[in-house]
Each structure stands twice: as C-alpha cells, then as structure tokens.
Amino acid sequence: xxxxxxxxxxxxxxxxxxxxxxxxxxxxxxxxxxxxxxxxxxxxxxxxxxxxxxxxxxxxxxxxxxxxxxxxxxxxxxxxxxxxxxxxxxxxxxxxxxxxxxxxxxxxxxxxxxxxxxxxxxxxxxxxxxxxxxxxxxxxxxxxxxxxxxxxxxxxxxxxxxxxxxxxxxxxxxxxxxxxxxxxxxxxxxxxxxxxxxxxxxxxxxxxxxxxxxxxxxxxxxxxxxxxxxxxxxxxxxxxxxxxxxxxxxxxxxxxxx
Numbered sequence: 421x422x423x424x425x426x427x428x429x430x431x432x433x434x435x436x437x438x439x440x441x442x443x444x445x446x447x448x449x450x451x452x453x454x455x456x457x458x459x460x461x462x463x464x465x466x467x468x469x470x471x472x473x474x475x476x477x478x479x480x481x482x483x484x485x486x487x488x489x490x491x492x493x494x495x496x497x498x499x500x501x502x503x504x505x506x507x508x509x510x511x512x513x514x515x516x517x518x519x520x521x522x523x524x525x526x527x528x529x530x531x532x533x534x535x536x537x538x539x540x541x542x543x544x545x546x547x548x549x550x551x552x553x554x555x556x557x558x559x560x561x562x563x564x565x566x567x568x569x570x571x572x573x574x575x576x577x578x579x580x581x582x583x584x585x586x587x588x589x590x591x592x593x594x595x596x597x598x599x600x601x602x603x604x605x606x607x608x609x610x611x612x613x614x615x616x617x618x619x620x621x622x623x624x625x626x627x628x629x630x631x632x633x634x635x636x637x638x639x640x641x642x643x644x645x646x647x648x649x650x651x652x653x654x655x656x657x658x659x660x661x662x663x664x665x666x667x668x669x670x671x672x673x674x675x676x677x678x
Contacts, residue, residue, distance in 0.1 A: 459490035469494030512539045547673035548580050554595055558673040559584055561596075563603050566666040569645040572608045573621070576671035583610030584672035585620045589630060593656045596648060604650040606659075606667025611646035613639070613660070618646070634658045 459471040469479070471486035475493035486492045512527055520526050520540035529539035547558040560579065567575060569583075576582050586592035586609070596603065610621040618626035618639065626646070631638040634657040643661035650656050 459486055467492035512541045514538070515540045547675050550579070551581065551671070551673040555591070557587060558675055560671040560673070561600050561603065562669050562671065563600065566605070566668060567608075568666050569608050569612070569647075569663040569669075572667075572669035573610070576669070579671055579673075581671040581673035582621050583608055584670040585610045585622060586672075589658060593648065593658075596656055603668045606650075606661060606665060607648040607656075608667055608669035609646045609648065610672070612644055612663070614644050614663075631658065 459473055467486050469492050471490045472493050473490060475481060475491050479493040481491060481493065512529055513524075515521065515524075515538055520538065524540040525543040527539050527541045547553075551558040551560045558581075560576075560581065562572070562575065573583050584592075596607070611618055611626050612621070613619070618628075620626060635651075635654045636657070636659065638658055639660035641660070643659075643663065643665075645661060645663040647659050647661050647667060648656050649659035649661065
C-alpha cells in the first residue's frame with residue numbers, strides 16, 4: 421500500500437489506497453457542518469415539528485429526533501392569560517379549560533382574550549331525591565309499583581313534583597327505550613282532557629300536532645289521561661287511556677335555586 425496526500429484550501433484530506441479501494445481518513449478536530457437543506461430533506465417521521473440545523477428563538481425542541489446535526493423544532497404555543505377580574509359577573513370564576521368543573525355550569529361573560537378561558541359558576545339548580553337530571557329536565561321514573569292516574573299524581577306531589585310534561589316527546593321516548601325499557605306497560609304523564617280539551621297540569625294546551633305522529637290515530641278517544649303505552653308491534657308511543665287503569669308513571673321536578 422502507498423499513501424497519497426492532497427492539500428486543499430480549507431482542510432486536508434488524507435486517503436489511503438488499500439487493495440485498490442480509496443478510503444477517506446477521519447476528520448481531525450473539525451465538526452462536520454450540515455447544510456440547512458440536509459435536515460429538511462431528511463425529516464424523521466418521529467419528529468413532532470420540523471427538522472432544522474438549529475431551532476429559531478420563537479421555537480422550542482419538539483418530540484422526536486432528526487438525527488445527528490439536526491433538531492426537531494416546533495413553534496412556541498402561547499395563550500393570552502385569562503382575566504381573573506369581575507368580567508364573569510357575580511359568583512363567576514374564570515377557568516382556563518374547555519369545560520367547567522364538575523358541579524359548575526358555564527355562564528355568560530368574558531375572561532379575556534384567551535381561547536380556552538370561560539366563565540363558570542356553581543350549578544345551584546337542584547331537585548330532591550329521587551329526581552335525576554336528564555338533559556335540562558329532572559325526572560323520576562317510578563317502576564316499583566303501579567297506580568292509577570290520580571294516585572300517581574298525588575305520589576309525585578308528595579315527592580315535590582308532578583306528573584311529567586316532557587319538553588320533547590320524541591327524545592323522552594328515546595330515553596325510555598334506552599334506559600327504562602323494562603317499563604313495558606302504561607306510563608302515566610301529566611296531561612288530561614277531563615276539562616273538555618287536552619291540557620298540561622301546569623297549564624297550557626297540549627299541541628294538537630303532538631298526537632298524529634303516533635300509531636292508533638291518537639288521541640283515539642278511549643280515555644282522558646295521557647300515557648306512554650307499549651305494544652309489541654309498535655314499541656312505546658303516546659296514547660290516551662282510561663285514568664283508573666294502574667300503570668307506572670314518571671314524575672318531574674322544577675329545579676329550585678339553592
């Protein structure tokens with residue numbers, strides 16, 4: 421073997437010819453400087469940002485690696501601070517999050533310019549046990565014994581409520597089908613036509629458009645009290661029926677501010 425030395429203007433490369441193969445000698449004290457294009461052209465899929473020789477002042481190191489001589493860089497994420505002043509109103513608190521804490525509800529107001537800043541306040545609307553909140557309404561599904569319509573109404577009153585008057589009958593029946601499907605019987609609700617026209621117990625007329633969508637040409641005239649009825653071929657549906665018949669029932673409570 422014989423060696424050959426070549427001088428260059430910036431550095432010296434020493435090569436050795438071994439068995440006809442030209443081998444470069446190791447660099448001597450000089451760090452190999454990569455050009456900027458090298459990092460961007462060889463983006464490591466594990467990098468959460470962009471591969472660069474060095475991160476910019478407005479960037480920080482991200483997750484992952486870009487290999488020797490390159491850094492995985494991502495923009496600094498900043499949010500405007502929440503304004504913890506009185507912009508939330510009386511009793512309100514600014515939360516730096518998307519939703520309020522458990523036991524709180526979101527209220528109108530501003531917490532500043534931060535995108536994740538919202539106003540929260542304690543949810544003080546409550547109903548006594550055994551009522552449970554379903555959407556914006558509080559119901560109690562009585563499925564342990566059956567009563568006629570009048571006795572069911574009196575039982576609901578003893579609990580601090582009345583027979584239920586669902587705001588959306590379609591959603592209410594979906595709730596029964598999904599969570600109370602075992603109540604496959606008559607289920608009394610808070611409306612009657614004993615005065616000559618269908619009215620809710622709380623006052624106001626039952627919309628005539630509420631009936632025709634249900635099977636059996638409702639109200640069919642075979643009773644004076646509103647119920648949810650179950651039949652094997654049609655499932656749960658709105659029905660008018662004889663008030664003296666015993667069935668399950670649903671009570672509703674109007675929440676009180678405590």
